[in-house]
Amino acid sequence: MSKRIDIISGFYGTIDEDSRLNRSRHGQLEQLTTLHYIQQYAAPGSRILEVGAGTGRYSIALAKAGHAVTAVELVESNLAVLRQGSAGLDNLQSFQGDALDLSRFSDDTFDATLLLGPMYHLFSTEEQHQALSEALRVTKPGGLLFTAYCNNEATIYNFCFMRGYLMDPHFFPLIDKETFKCTSNPEDRFVLHRPEEIDALMADLPADRLHFIGTDMMTQYIKDTIEGMSEEMYQYYLKYHFLICERPDMTGITNHYLDICRKRA
Numbered sequence: 001m002s003k004r005i006d007i008i009s010g011f012y013g014t015i016d017e018d019s020r021l022n023r024s025r026h027g028q029l030e031q032l033t034t035l036h037y038i039q040q041y042a043a044p045g046s047r048i049l050e051v052g053a054g055t056g057r058y059s060i061a062l063a064k065a066g067h068a069v070t071a072v073e074l075v076e077s078n079l080a081v082l083r084q085g086s087a088g089l090d091n092l093q094s095f096q097g098d099a100l101d102l103s104r105f106s107d108d109t110f111d112a113t114l115l116l117g118p119m120y121h122l123f124s125t126e127e128q129h130q131a132l133s134e135a136l137r138v139t140k141p142g143g144l145l146f147t148a149y150c151n152n153e154a155t156i157y158n159f160c161f162m163r164g165y166l167m168d169p170h171f172f173p174l175i176d177k178e179t180f181k182c183t184s185n186p187e188d189r190f191v192l193h194r195p196e197e198i199d200a201l202m203a204d205l206p207a208d209r210l211h212f213i214g215t216d217m218m219t220q221y222i223k224d225t226i227e228g229m230s231e232e233m234y235q236y237y238l239k240y241h242f243l244i245c246e247r248p249d250m251t252g253i254t255n256h257y258l259d260i261c262r263k264r265a
Helices: 002-012 017-022 025-041 057-064 076-085 125-137 152-162 169-174 195-202 217-221 223-227 231-244
Strands: 047-051 068-073 092-096 110-115 139-151 207-214 256-263
Touching: 025 057, 025 110, 025 139, 025 207, 025 217, 025 223, 025 231, 025 256, 047 057, 047 125, 057 068, 057 076, 057 092, 068 076, 076 092, 110 125, 125 139, 125 195, 139 152, 139 207, 152 217, 195 207, 195 256, 217 223, 217 231
Parallel strands: 047 068, 047 110, 068 092, 110 139
Antiparallel strands: 139 256, 207 256
């Protein structure tokens, strides 16, 4: 576990994660979509836990919207940015912690729990299942679990073909050239999922799916086009995005999935 933590901390210590997601239209769409669905379900003043809160872009936005937010973040440098950005928000608490151990929180505590980053960096099925189980444990019966995943197929298109890494010997052990399923390890940082793998992770957990969403869809493939749109055209693009982002025939192209489930009573 410490190796995983060291690698993730080193990675996020070298990038400006906050600016990457907020400085452009195409970078914002994942957040806009996720917040759209959270706000659809979160009643005013909801108790919300974000596990793997990063630099706080969701936690801070939700606290400003009036929710009682608790943020847990593994990486110290991210947590420092979160705390700086949330100064003065009395309804946002933050702690350093790991998605695999939420023992500081009691059962059935939160109206909604967000796992919007941890599943990118948990490299075994056992760890992934543990994180989901812990998140559901601290969620109230009838409460919501929002979980984000990186899509295997987007990486095949973007990384393997568009960038040509399919032929890089370093990645030969990580890409099955028959099934085109990617595997990963802590050194390569990101875990990639297919929908059937997400279904299998959730199969024996006490939750029912409400939505399965592509949060950025085609956006990463046409980012230059999106940045060049007029504001009127961009608003039409957003309208179209929200029209198709749950269609099973369309979501396979997304870079990121969002799985929304309700904990059984």
